[in-house]
Every structure is written in structure tokens, then in C-alpha cells.
Amino acid sequence: MDAERASAKLLAISALGLLLASCAGAPPPAEMSAAPSGPPKFAEVQGAQIAFADFKNSAFPYHGIAPNSEHPEQAKPFMDVNDNGRLAHSSPRGGTLYEDTTYSDRRVLLAASVTFDPRRGGALIVFFHGNSATLARDVVDRQQVVRQLSDSPLNGVLVAPQLAVDALDSSAGNFWRPGAFAQFLDEAATKLAALYPDAPRGAFRRMPVYVIAYSGGYLPAAYSLDLGGVGERVRGVVLLDAIYGEADKWERWVENSRGHAFFVSAYSLSSKDGNMDLKTKLVADGVQTMDALPDSLRPGVVAFVDSGDVRHEDFVNSAWTSDPLKDIFSRIAR
Numbered sequence: 001m002d003a004e005r006a007s008a009k010l011l012a013i014s015a016l017g018l019l020l021a022s023c024a025g026a027p028p029p030a031e032m033s034a035a036p037s038g039p040p041k042f043a044e045v046q047g048a049q050i051a052f053a054d055f056k057n058s059a060f061p062y063h064g065i066a067p068n069s070e071h072p073e074q075a076k077p078f079m080d081v082n083d084n085g086r087l088a089h090s091s092p093r094g095g096t097l098y099e100d101t102t103y104s105d106r107r108v109l110l111a112a113s114v115t116f117d118p119r120r121g122g123a124l125i126v127f128f129h130g131n132s133a134t135l136a137r138d139v140v141d142r143q144q145v146v147r148q149l150s151d152s153p154l155n156g157v158l159v160a161p162q163l164a165v166d167a168l169d170s171s172a173g174n175f176w177r178p179g180a181f182a183q184f185l186d187e188a189a190t191k192l193a194a195l196y197p198d199a200p201r202g203a204f205r206r207m208p209v210y211v212i213a214y215s216g217g218y219l220p221a222a223y224s225l226d227l228g229g230v231g232e233r234v235r236g237v238v239l240l241d242a243i244y245g246e247a248d249k250w251e252r253w254v255e256n257s258r259g260h261a262f263f264v265s266a267y268s269l270s271s272k273d274g275n276m277d278l279k280t281k282l283v284a285d286g287v288q289t290m291d292a293l294p295d296s297l298r299p300g301v302v303a304f305v306d307s308g309d310v311r312h313e314d315f316v317n318s319a320w321t322s323d324p325l326k327d328i329f330s331r332i333a334r
Contacts, residue, residue, distance in 0.1 A: 039191075039194040039195075040052065040053035040110060040191055040194065040195060041195075042195055044114065045140065045146065046140070046144070046146055046147040046150065047113065047114060047147065047150045047151075048111050048112060048113050048114060048146045048147065048149070048150040049111065049112055049113075049114055049116070049195075050109065050110065050111040050140065050146055051109075051110045051111070051195060052107045052108070052109060052110075052135065052136075053107065053108050053110055053191045054106045054107055054108075055106050055107070055108045055161070055184070055187050055188075055191070056106070056187060057174065057180065057183040057184045057186075057187045058106045058107070058108055058161045058162065058173075058174065058184065059161050059162065059163050059171075059172065059173035059174055059175055059220060060099075060103040060104060060105065060106070060162075060163075060164070060173045060174070061099060061103055061104050061106075061173075062078055062079075062103065062171075062173035062174050062176070063077075063078065063079055064077075064078060064174075064176065064177065065077060065078065065176075066078040066080075066089075066171065066176070067176055069245070069246060069248070069249075078171065078173075079099060081096055083096075083098075086098060086099075086100065087099045089102075089103065089169070089171065091164075091167070091168065091169040091171070093168040093169070094164075094167045094168035094169045097164065097167050097169060101165065102164050102165050102166075102167050102169070103164060103165070103171075103173065105162045105165050106162070107135060107161075107162045108159060108160065108161045108162065108188070108191075109127075109135045109136075109139060109140065109146075109158065109159070109160040109161075109162075110157065110158070110159060110188070110191060110192060110195065111140075111146040111149070111157070111158040111160075112149070112150075112156065112157040112158065113149065113150040114150075115155075116155060116156070116157055117155060118157075118192075118196050118199035118200070118203045118204065118207075119198070119199065119200060119203070120155055121155065121203075121207070122155045122156055122157060122203075122207050123154060123155065123156035123157075123207055123208055123209075123210055123235075123332065124156070124157060124159060124185070124188070124204065124207040124208065124209045124210070125149065125156050125157065125158045125159065125209075125210050125212060125329075126159050126160070126161075126185075126209060126210070126211050126212065126224075127139065127145055127158060127159070127160040127212045127213075127214075127217075128160075128161070128163065128211070128212070128213040128214070128217030128218075128220050128221045128224075129143075129160065129162075129163060129214060129215075129216075129217055130170075130214045130215030130216040130217050130242075131164070131167065131168050131169060131170060131215060131216040132166055132167060132168060133163075133166065134162065134165060134166055135160060135162050139160055142317075143214075143316040143317060144316075144317060144323070145158065145160070145316065145325060146158060148323050148325040148326040148329065149325065149326075149329055151323070151326050152325075152326045152329035152330045152333065153329075153330055153333045154329040154330065154332055154333040155333075156210075156329065156332075157192060157204075157207075159185075159188045159192075161184070161220075163216075163217065163220060169216070170216035170217070170218065170219040170220075170244075171219065171220075172219045172220035172222075172223045172224075173220070175220040175223050175224050175228070176223050176227075177227070178227045178228075178229065179227070179228065179229040180224075180227075180228060180229075181223075181224035181225075181227075181228025181229060181230055182228055182229035182230050184224075184228075185205075185209065185230065185233075186205070188204065189202075189204035189205045192204045208233065208234075208235040208236075209230065209233050209234045209235065210234070210235060210236040210237070210238070210332065211224065211225065211234055211236070211237045211238070212237075212238045212239075212240065212325070212328075213237075213238075213239055213240065213242045214240040214241065214242055214315065214316050215240070215241055215242055215244075215312065215315070216242075216244075217242060218239065218242040218243060218244055218245065218246065219245070219246065221237070221239070221242070222245075222246035222249040222250065223246075223249070225237065225249065225253045226246075226249040226252065226253065232257075232260045232261075234257070234261055235260065235261045235262070235299070236261050236262045236263070236264070236297060236332065237253070237261065237262075237263050237264070238264045238265075238266075238328055239264070239265040239266070239267075240266055240315050240316060240319065240324065240325075241266065241267050241268050241270055241271045241307075241312050241315045241319070242265070242271060243265055243267065243271050243274035243275050243278055244271060244274055245274070247274070247277060247278055247281070250265075250278055251278060251281050251282060251285070254282060254287060254302055255282070255285060255287060258287070258299065258300050258302070259299060259300070260299050261299055262297045262298060262299060262300065262301035262302070262303075263301070263302045263303070264293065264297065264301070264303045264305065264328070265278070265303070265304050265305070266304075266305035266306075266307050266315075266319055266320055266324065267304070267305070267306065267307060268307050268308065268309065268310045268311070268312055268315060268319070269309055270312040271312075272306070275304055278304075279304050282302065287302055288302065289302045289303065289304060290302070290303045290304075291303070291304060291305070291306065292305065293305060293320075293327070293328075293331060294331070295331065295334060296331055296334040297328070297331045297332050297334075305319075305320050306320075307319040307320040308320075
């Protein structure tokens with residue numbers, strides 16, 4: 001009977017989501033409207049080639065259910081506010097955030113060094129930014145993520161989806177859906193192949209994937225790893241001051257992936273408690289961990305890096321070292 005009641009409640013929640021979406025003419029939860037057509041084009045910035053591409057399979061718009069890991073029975077439609085036909089999400093920290101200003105940007109940043117050569121193999125770096133961020137202003141300009149990749153020896157290409165636009169919100173959007181991360185990577189491969197027409201056929205679909213999440217990017221990263229349908233293609237995860245929840249998903253992924261991937265979580269005082277809790281659980285489960293980065297990031301490495309009392313807001317630029325992503329990329333390349 002409990003299972004029947006839970007099923008009935010989920011159906012009711014889904015119906016409410018459909019009703020809210022239909023009031024504004026939005027697509028039902030399982031659908032995503034087509035992104036604008038036209039291939040992306042590169043521009044040279046900071047010694048790298050960058051492009052912004054509209055994706056059909058990016059994080060937003062999203063009209064499904066917002067899951068609640070701690071209290072599944074409290075799951076509700078993500079768009080739970082209808083302000084005279086204008087849909088919005090009631091964010092725990094950000095307040096009422098409207099779809100048209102916060103959750104409608106389909107753009108994904110694609111970037112690589114001018115020396116990147118997909119004919120030599122390579123790596124696909126997926127970067128989930130934190131709260132109150134935009135791709136151009138924060139990921140490219142302020143955090144210098146593209147420049148850090150270009151300054152490293154890694155033959156890699158960056159793929160960074162726009163999450164909630166400039167908002168105090170960590171919502172995963174479509175990355176909550178099972179299999180969505182695999183669909184996102186497939187679309188990224190198609191977009192990148194158009195940018196690199198001389199690349200071997202299928203090159204970007206064969207590249208190993210490394211997931212990096214900063215701060216609020218932990219939520220889409222956790223669900224992408226847990227439900228994304230990518231499996232052993234993910235060869236490494238790097239969390240930058242980012243363990244603020246989903247402890248069961250991190251623990252499960254680390255224990256299931258040691259044979260083919262590494263896990264690094266660097267932290268300041270801001271996320272120290274979450275990191276220490278996860279480390280304690282892993283050690284209790286027999287996982288060997290380390291407290292510093294090894295020279296080479298290889299399968300089986302599980303490292304927790306205490307960066308001390310550094311500013312959370314500056315963590316992508318300055319943590320255990322200056323240009324921490326450049327340091328990570330260099331260790332992957334060894």
C-alpha cells in the first residue's frame with residue numbers, strides 16, 4: 001500500500017507540473033524544444049578558440065520534477081510558480097526565479113587551446129560552474145578556466161553548460177533526468193565535430209571525460225554521474241570546494257569507479273565538513289585515500305586536498321596553488 005500511495009503521489013506531482021507548464025504554453029516535462037539551428041563558430045580569446053553553442057540537451061529550460069534526495073516524498077514540479085502565465089521556480093536561497101530570465105539559456109561554452117589537435121586523441125573536460133555565474137563573465141573572464149586549460153599541456157577541449165543564470169541556485173535541470181548527461185555529451189561531440197572538420201570520425205565520442213564541478217555545480221555533477229548513463233567513460237572527477245550535499249552519490253561513485261577513474265576533492269573551510277564526512281565514510285568502507293595530489297592522476301587515486309583558509313569565491317583561481325585547474329590538467333596529462 002505504501003508503494004501504491006507513493007506512486008499515486010508521484011503521478012499527482014507530474015500532473016501538476018504539466019498543468020503549470022501548459023498554462024504558459026511550455027512543453028511537457030519529458031520534452032525539450034529544439035535549439036536554434038546553425039553551427040557554432042570559433043573566436044580566439046586568451047590564446048584559445050572559444051564558441052558558444054545553443055544545445056537542445058543542455059540544463060535548461062526544464063519542466064520536470066525537482067527531486068529531493070533527503071525527502072523523496074517532498075519532490076515537486078521545478079516550475080512551481082505561475083505568475084499570470086510567467087513560470088518561475090521557488091529557490092531555497094534565491095527566492096522566486098523566473099524561467100525567462102534564469103532558466104532559458106541553452107548556451108554551452110566550447111573551448112580549447114589553439115594547439116588542440118583531436119587527431120592526437122585528447123580529453124573532454126565538462127565544467128559545471130557555481131552559483132551567481134555566467135559563462136562569459138565568470139567562467140571565461142573571472143575564473144580564467146579557458147586560459148588555465150590553454151596554459152596546461154593537456155590536449156583537451158572544454159564543454160561548460162550554462163546553469164541557472166547569475167542566480168543563487170544549484171538546480172540540475174535536465175541533468176536530473178536519467179540518461180541526460182549521455183545525451184548532452186553526444187550533442188557536444190556533434191557540435192565539436194563541426195568545429196573540427198578534420199578530426200577523425202567519432203573522435204569526440206571516444207574521448208575520455210573528466211568532470212569538474214565548482215561550488216554549486218556539485219548538484220548537476222552528482223546527478224550526471226549517478227544517472228547520466230555515461231558509465232566508465234568518465235575517467236576522473238574534480239570537485240572544487242563543492243561537497244555541500246548528495247554524499248551518497250559521491251560515495252557510490254567513488255567506490256564503483258576506482259578501477260577506471262580518479263577522484264579529487266579540494267576544499268576550503270566552506271566545504272570542509274562535507275569533505276571530512278565523505279572521507280570518513282570512504283575510509284570506513286576500505287577505500288584508501290590521500291591528503292595531497294600525486295604527480296599523476298591515475299585510476300584509483302582518491303585525494304582530499306585541504307586548501308586552508310582561502311576565499312571560496314576565488315577558489316577556481318587560487319586554492320592549494322594559483323591556477324588550480326592548470327595544476328589538475330597538468331597532472332592528468334602526465
